[in-house]
Amino acid sequence: MLGGKLTERLLERGHLRGENIDAIDLVDLVEAPHESDLCAAHVADLSGPGEAEALIALGPDVVFHLAAVVSAEAEADFDRGMAVNLDATRHLFEAIRHSPAAPRVVYASSIAVFGAPFPDPIPDDFHPTPLTSYGTQKLIGEALLADYSRRGFFDGIGIRLPTVSVRPGAPNAAASSFFSGIIREPLDGVEALLPVSREVRHPHASPRAAVGFLIHAAEMDTVLLQGRPNLTMPGVSVTVGEQIEALERVASPEVAGLIVESPDPVVAKIVAGWPSRFDAARATALGFKADDSYDDIIRAYIEDDLR
Amino acid sequence: MLGGKLTERLLERGHLRGENIDAIDLVDLVEAPHESDLCAAHVADLSGPGEAEALIALGPDVVFHLAAVVSAEAEADFDRGMAVNLDATRHLFEAIRHSPAAPRVVYASSIAVFGAPFPDPIPDDFHPTPLTSYGTQKLIGEALLADYSRRGFFDGIGIRLPTVSVRPGAPNAAASSFFSGIIREPLDGVEALLPVSREVRHPHASPRAAVGFLIHAAEMDTVLLQGRPNLTMPGVSVTVGEQIEALERVASPEVAGLIVESPDPVVAKIVAGWPSRFDAARATALGFKADDSYDDIIRAYIEDDLR
Numbered sequence: 042m043l044g045g046k047l048t049e050r051l052l053e054r055g056h057l058r059g060e061n062i063d064a065i066d067l068v069d070l071v072e073a074p075h076e077s078d079l080c081a082a083h084v085a086d087l088s089g090p091g092e093a094e095a096l097i098a099l100g101p102d103v104v105f106h107l108a109a110v111v112s113a114e115a116e117a118d119f120d121r122g123m124a125v126n127l128d129a130t131r132h133l134f135e136a137i138r139h140s141p142a143a144p145r146v147v148y149a150s151s152i153a154v155f156g157a158p159f160p161d162p163i164p165d166d167f168h169p170t171p172l173t174s175y176g177t178q179k180l181i182g183e184a185l186l187a188d189y190s191r192r193g194f195f196d197g198i199g200i201r202l203p204t205v206s207v208r209p210g211a212p213n214a215a216a217s218s219f220f221s222g223i224i225r226e227p228l229d230g231v232e233a234l235l236p237v238s239r240e241v242r243h244p245h246a247s248p249r250a251a252v253g254f255l256i257h258a259a260e261m262d263t264v265l266l267q268g269r270p271n272l273t274m275p276g277v278s279v280t281v282g283e284q285i286e287a288l289e290r291v292a293s294p295e296v297a298g299l300i301v302e303s304p305d306p307v308v309a310k311i312v313a314g315w316p317s318r319f320d321a322a323r324a325t326a327l328g329f330k331a332d333d334s335y336d337d338i339i340r341a342y343i344e345d346d347l348r
Numbered sequence: 349m350l351g352g353k354l355t356e357r358l359l360e361r362g363h364l365r366g367e368n369i370d371a372i373d374l375v376d377l378v379e380a381p382h383e384s385d386l387c388a389a390h391v392a393d394l395s396g397p398g399e400a401e402a403l404i405a406l407g408p409d410v411v412f413h414l415a416a417v418v419s420a421e422a423e424a425d426f427d428r429g430m431a432v433n434l435d436a437t438r439h440l441f442e443a444i445r446h447s448p449a450a451p452r453v454v455y456a457s458s459i460a461v462f463g464a465p466f467p468d469p470i471p472d473d474f475h476p477t478p479l480t481s482y483g484t485q486k487l488i489g490e491a492l493l494a495d496y497s498r499r500g501f502f503d504g505i506g507i508r509l510p511t512v513s514v515r516p517g518a519p520n521a522a523a524s525s526f527f528s529g530i531i532r533e534p535l536d537g538v539e540a541l542l543p544v545s546r547e548v549r550h551p552h553a554s555p556r557a558a559v560g561f562l563i564h565a566a567e568m569d570t571v572l573l574q575g576r577p578n579l580t581m582p583g584v585s586v587t588v589g590e591q592i593e594a595l596e597r598v599a600s601p602e603v604a605g606l607i608v609e610s611p612d613p614v615v616a617k618i619v620a621g622w623p624s625r626f627d628a629a630r631a632t633a634l635g636f637k638a639d640d641s642y643d644d645i646i647r648a649y650i651e652d653d654l655r
Contacts, residue, residue, distance in 0.1 A: 119499065156575070160473075168475045170494065170576050177495040181488050187477065188484040192426065268463070269477050 087129035093136035126178035203276030209346035227299035236305035244276030275331035394436035400443035433485035510583030514649035534606035543612035551583030582638035
């Protein structure tokens with residue numbers, strides 16, 4: 042999802058790091074849809090031998106590494122999570138290390154590297170103690186990125202994305218799915234189940250803001266990272282109740298009335314281990330911009346994705 | 349060094365975790381010296397296929413994982429550091445995961461997981477941002493240990509050791525070598541070079557205290573770790589000047605007079621990136637005990653190692 046939106050934005054702007062974009066290579070386990078002559082889709086499994094090397098031989102100036110087995114799958118299938126989230130990342134980094142170039146590498150990490158209990162807000166220098174295998178694998182990727190960058194193998198930056206909402210498309214099996222669902226389904230005239238209390242607080246970024254983070258990460262001067270290239274991104278921290286109030290304002294109370302409280306203790310327990318609010322002072326000072334409000338996040342969804 | 353001292357201590361006490369010790373399997377790349385019928389030395393490279401599995405098939409109740417390529421070597425030979433400090437650790441953890449037992453795993457990490465700048469003192473929840481490949485590899489081992497423990501693959505605890513001083517034996521190439529050398533060499537009647545300023549502050553643990561940490565980690569109730577199994581150990585934080593004053597007290601001003609100031613900007617720069625003082629509140633509350641003073645650290649060396 043994010044890869045597709047990033048591609049759209051890159052095609053719209055036409056340049057990156059002060060140069061015209063002349064090629065975008067899309068890499069996925071399945072053929073990525075695209076509509077531009079600048080794009081080429083590559084079907085590759087980076088954990089396979091030689092796959093990463095072949096792709097890096099294309100000579101990219103910037104590598105966006107978004108690939109991941111998501112949280113629920115990495116928890117259900119430990120070996121697959123390790124293969125995709127850890128081994129494939131390491132293969133990619135090794136391929137870049139052994140290539141003649143040292144491209145900018147933008148690594149999409151996640152606030153899943155953090156695990157409760159937390160101070161509120163969570164400062165930039167708080168220790169990551171993930172409570173999922175996904176978060177662990179993302180954290181290891183961050184550590185590798187920092188060391189490969191320090192050694193000059195490439196020029197890396199890791200950005201810890203908040204929960205991206207409102208995600209377009211169908212609900213998925215992720216425990217976080219409802220954060221988008223309670224906005225998206227009512228806007229489609231469909232009931233949405235709310236499995237947690239309205240008091241649950243969580244940080245959000247619209248897909249638009251998340252793409253903005255990725256592009257700023259590709260363009261910024263990494264010397265400013267002072268050897269600590271992994272950054273928590275700013276987000277809009279709201280309670281579920283505040284999400285619902287925003288939906289009432291941006292759409293209507295009738296639309297928001299389609300949200301049905303349906304407590305699910307399993308989901309509630311998982312969500313209770315997640316971060317609720319960050320003080321992302323470093324990223325903010327370095328020019329990363331969150332959405333202005335949850336109202337704006339809903340508006341962005343309506344403009345960009347609502348059919 | 350630490351492995352040998354741990355073995356001695358285990359043989360002296362004769363029991364661990366409430367049971368008599370009936371076998372100690374020593375694993376190293378070279379044959380470990382030993383003098384007891386309870387010990388067996390295994391020459392093995394854990395990064396090789398099947399090696400870790402064969403060792404874990406011996407059915408250990410406790411695994412102490414101390415093996416590492418040290419800082420200077422991991423910096424000079426990146427691939428070797430990754431192979432030994434990361435891949436061999438992962439092979440070992442995987443072998444344990446696939447064995448029927450879930451032994452206690454005590455993982456020797458290091459304060460090298462931290463990199464400057466720091467608050468003073470460094471709290472337990474400060475983020476690790478290593479400035480060496482060794483520290484990075486140790487940090488990744490910690491992350492794996494935490495996830496393997498959370499998933500119930502084994503019962504792990506990681507302990508971040510301060511600089512161990514006074515190390516017996518010859519000086520080595522490590523930038524930290526002088527911390528031991530300025531005590532050990534003068535006690536042998538030999539001059540020792542001091543490459544840094546007397547104001548440099550650093551945390552220390554005697555080999556005796558470090559072995560105590562390992563044994564306490566093997567025996568303590570890991571439920572008390574509350575899912576955060578990696579702990580910074582307490583140490584004695586002293587300046588180099590305070591180390592020298594302690595040597596004057598415990599030995600004599602004449603002995604301490606054998607220390608020759610010989611500033612080395614390269615060593616000074618490396619050391620400036622290291623931690624100087626921790627508030628190891630969690631480990632202290634959990635019963636890990638540092639030496640009482642640097643005077644005691646010197647006395648322990650004289651009793652245990654000075655010939």
